Structures are given as C-alpha cells and as structure tokens.
Amino acid sequence: MSSIAVGEVEVVALTDVEGPFFRLDQLFPGVLLEEWKPYFARYPWAFADESTIRGRIGGYLVKTRDRNILVDTGIGPAAFGTPGRLLADLEDNGFQPADIDVVFLTHLHGDHLGWSVTEEGEPTFPRARYITQAVEREDSGSREGQALAPLKSLGAVDLLYGEEPISEEVIAIPTPGHSPGHTSLLVSSGGESVIIIGDVVVHPAQVTEPLWNIHFDEDKEQADGIIIAAGHVPGAGFGRVIREGGRRYWQALGENDARELRAGEEEARGSRKE
Numbered sequence: 470m471s472s473i474a475v476g477e478v479e480v481v482a483l484t485d486v487e488g489p490f491f492r493l494d495q496l497f498p499g500v501l502l503e504e505w506k507p508y509f510a511r512y513p514w515a516f517a518d519e520s521t522i523r524g525r526i527g528g529y530l531v532k533t534r535d536r537n538i539l540v541d542t543g544i545g546p547a548a549f550g551t552p553g554r555l556l557a558d559l560e561d562n563g564f565q566p567a568d569i570d571v572v573f574l575t576h577l578h579g580d581h582l583g584w585s586v587t588e589e590g591e592p593t594f595p596r597a598r599y600i601t602q603a604v605e606r607e608d609s610g611s612r613e614g615q616a617l618a619p620l621k622s623l624g625a626v627d628l629l630y631g632e633e634p635i636s637e638e639v640i641a642i643p644t645p646g647h648s649p650g651h652t653s654l655l656v657s658s659g660g661e662s663v664i665i666i667g668d669v670v671v672h673p674a675q676v677t678e679p680l681w682n683i684h685f686d687e688d689k690e691q692a693d694g695i696i697i698a699a700g701h702v703p704g705a706g707f708g709r710v711i712r713e714g715g716r717r718y719w720q721a722l723g724e725n726d727a728r729e730l731r732a733g734e735e736e737a738r739g740s741r742k743e
C-alpha cells in the first residue's frame with residue numbers, strides 16, 4: 470500500500486532511501502538491548518538485525534483537489550554515497566517536480582530537506598511555495614539555513630506562525646519536541662483523516678515506549694485510531710495506534726505484512742550463506 474485515499478484526497482508514500490541505518494544504541498542511547506527484545510518479534514520489518522534499525526527516509530505527496538503538496542524532500546543527492554530516489558519515486562507515481570505546488574517541510578533537519586534545492590542553487594520544484602514553521606527556521610543551524618537560503622532570496626519560502634491551514638483539507642499543527650518548530654500535517658476529507666507526523670515517531674516501538682528519545686505523549690488519546698503516516702517507518706509508513714493488554718502498539722497498514730515475509734526470506738538467504 471503506497472497510497473491511501475482520505476475522502477477526496479490521496480496520500481502517496483515516497484521513499485528516498487530505505488535500509489539498515491543506525492545502531493539501536495546510536496539512535497536511542499540509554500535504551501538497553503534487553504528492552505528492545507519484545508519489539509524484534511512484533512516489528513521484524515523495522516530491524517535489520519538485533520542491533521540495527523531498518524529505517525526509511527521518505528516523504529509523502531498529498532494530492533488534494535486543487536493542490537499537490539510534497540511533505541519533506543528526503544536526504545537528497547548526497548544520501549549515503551549514492552543519491553536518494555525520491556524524485557524517481559515521484560515520477561513513478563506520475564508527478565514531475567513542476568507539478569508540485571507546495572513543499573511542506575516538517576522540520577529543517579538534513580534528512581527532510583535534501584531535494585529542496587538543486588546543486589546549482591535553484592528550487593528543485595520550480596513552481597512550489599516552500600513552507601515551514603518560522604520558529605524552526607530561526608532555530609536551524611547554518612547547514613540547514615544555507616540549504617534554504619537560495620529559496621529565501623527567491624522569495625519562495627512562506628513561514629508559518631503556529632497552527633495554520635495549508636489548503637482546504639490540510640492543516641499544519643505544531644508538534645514540537647524533536648525540533649522546536651517541528652510540525653505535523655492533518656489531512657481531512659469526507660469524514661476521514663490521516664496525520665503525517667514527521668519525526669514524532671521514527672520507530673514503531675516508540676508508540677509503546679513514549680520516553681524513548683522522542684515524545685509521543687501529547688494528545689495521545691486523540692492519536693488512537695487515526696491513520697498515521699511516518700516518514701522513517703519502513704515500507705509506506707502507514708499505521709494505526711492500537712491498544713493491546715493496556716499498552717499501545719503500532720499496527721502497520723498494508724505493505725509491512727508483505728515486508729515481513731520478505732524480511733523472513735532475507736533471513737533465510739542469510740543463514741544459507743553462513
């Protein structure tokens with residue numbers, strides 16, 4: 470499932486890079502290996518092995534009736550030695566950079582703004598308004614600031630001050646914590662909703678373990694049941710928060726069921742090699 474319908478809006482998952490990323494103790498220092506154990510069995514598709522996270526750097530295309538909104542632009546041409554494939558993924562879904570009306574940046578970390586500007590310093594998405602939270606821009610360090618500087622001088626950046634609508638169906642909602650101006654997008658149409666949460670959750674285990682590194686504590690009750698789109702979760706990153714035995718868990722929608730089988734196959738292949 471690389472896209473879902475939300476009333477009249479379509480939300481398409483895009484992937485820049487996916488694979489084994491960080492060691493567990495790099496991304497979540499202070500969490501013991503022992504504490505991860507229950508999650509290996511529950512989310513096998515979210516681990517490369519017992520010490521490494523399988524993650525994704527991705528974004529979403531929100532296709533409303535009158536606007537194509539790209540949420541985050543991946544890690545970009547530098548990626549990890551080879552360029553990410555976000556633009557190719559966009560094209561595979563039938564979109565060219567010139568089709569994008571709005572580039573919404575959940576926050577200004579390097580793995581979310583990579584494809585915003587070309588190597589020549591031109592906007593990659595020539596018609597787009599680039600939108601981010603004002604407080605995020607103020608806070609961003611020199612590297613992130615530089616990445617957006619050409620856009621700013623072209624007058625292509627719009628800054629938000631708190632909660633603001635992006636289109637009729639899409640509202641930007643500040644969700645600070647991961648960074649001061651981190652902002653999620655609530656997409657609502659025809660009585661259905663999806664929330665695109667940026668880095669509020671980078672690994673599904675955090676749904677159960679809210680104190681692990683990144684807060685998922687605010688409005689938690691409201692998060693139950695709603696479809697969530699998380700750009701660092703493997704596959705399409707669509708899921709729901711469910712309750713089981715008094716605890717909350719991530720329930721992947723669609724693709725990760727298939728991925729689970731593939732992860733098993735990889736494992737089988739790996740063990741044959743050994």
Ligand SMILES: [Zn+2]
Pocket residue numbers: 578580581668701
């Ligand atoms: Zn990130």
